[in-house]
Amino acid sequence: MKYIEPFRNGAVAWKIARRIATEADPHRDYYLMEFCGGHTHAISRYGIPGMLPGNIHMIHGPGCPVCVLPMGRLENMIQLAQTPGFIVCSYGDMLRVPTARGDSLLKQKARGADVRMIYSAADALQIALRNPQQQVVFLAIGFETTTPPTAVVIKQAQMLGLTNFTVFCNHVLTPSAISHILQSPEIRELGLVRLDGFIGPAHVSTIIGSKPYTYFAEEFQKPVVIAGFEPLDVMQAILMLIRQLNTGRAEVENEFTRAVLPDGNIKAQRLVAEVFELRRSFEWRGLGAVPYSALRIKSRFAEFDAERRFALPVLSVPDHKACECGAILRGVKHPRDCSIFGTACTPDNPLGSCMVSSEGACAAYYRYGRFREHDHDDTAKVH
Amino acid sequence: MCLAIPALVEQINADDDAVVNLGGVRKAISLALVEDIKPGDYVIVHAGYALQKLDLAEAEHTLQLFADMSAGIGDNED
Numbered sequence: 001m002k003y004i005e006p007f008r009n010g011a012v013a014w015k016i017a018r019r020i021a022t023e024a025d026p027h028r029d030y031y032l033m034e035f036c037g038g039h040t041h042a043i044s045r046y047g048i049p050g051m052l053p054g055n056i057h058m059i060h061g062p063g064c065p066v067c068v069l070p071m072g073r074l075e076n077m078i079q080l081a082q083t084p085g086f087i088v089c090s091y092g093d094m095l096r097v098p099t100a101r102g103d104s105l106l107k108q109k110a111r112g113a114d115v116r117m118i119y120s121a122a123d124a125l126q127i128a129l130r131n132p133q134q135q136v137v138f139l140a141i142g143f144e145t146t147t148p149p150t151a152v153v154i155k156q157a158q159m160l161g162l163t164n165f166t167v168f169c170n171h172v173l174t175p176s177a178i179s180h181i182l183q184s185p186e187i188r189e190l191g192l193v194r195l196d197g198f199i200g201p202a203h204v205s206t207i208i209g210s211k212p213y214t215y216f217a218e219e220f221q222k223p224v225v226i227a228g229f230e231p232l233d234v235m236q237a238i239l240m241l242i243r244q245l246n247t248g249r250a251e252v253e254n255e256f257t258r259a260v261l262p263d264g265n266i267k268a269q270r271l272v273a274e275v276f277e278l279r280r281s282f283e284w285r286g287l288g289a290v291p292y293s294a295l296r297i298k299s300r301f302a303e304f305d306a307e308r309r310f311a312l313p314v315l316s317v318p319d320h321k322a323c324e325c326g327a328i329l330r331g332v333k334h335p336r337d338c339s340i341f342g343t344a345c346t347p348d349n350p351l352g353s354c355m356v357s358s359e360g361a362c363a364a365y366y367r368y369g370r371f372r373e374h375d376h377d378d379t380a381k382v383h
Numbered sequence: 384m385c386l387a388i389p390a391l392v393e394q395i396n397a398d399d400d401a402v403v404n405l406g407g408v409r410k411a412i413s414l415a416l417v418e419d420i421k422p423g424d425y426v427i428v429h430a431g432y433a434l435q436k437l438d439l440a441e442a443e444h445t446l447q448l449f450a451d452m453s454a455g456i457g458d459n460e461d
Contacts, residue, residue, distance in 0.1 A: 003389040003425060003442055012449050019452055091430070120431025122413060149432045152415045206427060206435040232449050239452065258441040259389075259427050265435055268416045 003258075007230030008046070016235040017051040024242050029055045031194045032241055033331055035178060036201035037064030037359025038229055044368035046231035048238075056238065059193075060364075062177055062329040063201055065141045066093045066357035068284045069170055072315035074099060077139050077168060080310065081105060081113040087131060089116045089124040090139040093357045098350060100320050121149040125156055128165035137306045138167045145203040147171040147295065148268035151275040154297065154304050166306035169297050172282065174204050175212045176293035181330065182220045193332055197241040199234065200226035202256050209264025213252045221250040228256040275301055285319070285353065286326030323352035328361050335365040342366060389437050390428045392420055403428060 034040055040060045049058055062068050074097055081088040095106040095117055109115035118124050124138035140150045150167060157165045200213055205226045213224040223244035227237035237255045244251060254260050275298060282294030297305040319325060322340045327333035335341050345351040347363055354360035390403035399414040414420055417433045426433035
């Protein structure tokens, strides 16, 4: 496939790996966080940790919207699904996320609830048009990549004058999450978690551009390299980060120039600004309450806001006791540190969202890495 | 979830709808988030929407960069 295969060339990957090995300073360690779940998977799938020297450590970040959605929000959707006359639409991964009680949208579907898997926000709108007698609720999750399509369908619903279509908005923001991690006591004060630089998300950046990352590069003095999803993109970004760290630079660089402009996609940003506004605070699984990190629907689109229309209660639901998703999302623990990883919690029977989601760290590690004896992709340990 | 893939735009219809080709698979998507797209362009597609046009010159430039970065490292070097 054009514009994909050349970015997966194994021979070139090894050459870049050798260059990384040459340039990495053997007297220090490098702790790099790949924020995005898609990168976590690409890194595992292509065996990148095995190609890096032992002093480069990849830390998994919380860029997995399924993984960071707190259970209380999922419970809201389950309750709506159980309500007669409702159709709940959701992207595939969310259907399998288990609540602490072992319930899920998929299990509700098995018990007769009308729960539909969709691939696109546009599908949810179509379902509303085809089922005028039912209330259709779209579970909208995702970072900045997925938010613009939700904005498009809300505007379309308004133009069509639909009264049976609402969105349960759980869209979250990347820069806020990165700031929050960098400001956490574990990193800033206690020095328990070492983070030297970031691989910036690929497709979030096509929307927001490279400028928003300048803030953390400067404020926290950490380099950021935005990388595409293909393995060569990631290897290249790692090399660029090593070079920045070796020369004491903390800048924003863009490896993914073929799709990311400094300003991003202005049209998409404008659509999002038209429909959504910032929530003052939003609870993230594993990170707790994060200020200005999430979006809600503006009041002029109130009739498409499921939270307002159906007075959804704020539920605080704790995670499964043995589940370490929270710590894993913060980069403090590794999937293999979780006592139920691979035993009670597997992709077939997931107990936490990190195992369910196609972008979750646990799912990536289970699928691609767990039989490796010696791993480079550690979390940052205490020094 | 945020994964998106480059696809070739084959046909543009009314209301921002288009047909793209990804390795032989044709799919209907929306161009509501992009502008100035013509058949023959490549776009990054996510969840049924084109997010950005792929800059082909930059793609070639990046591939060249990989080649340059790894230049001087021989195939039988250890």
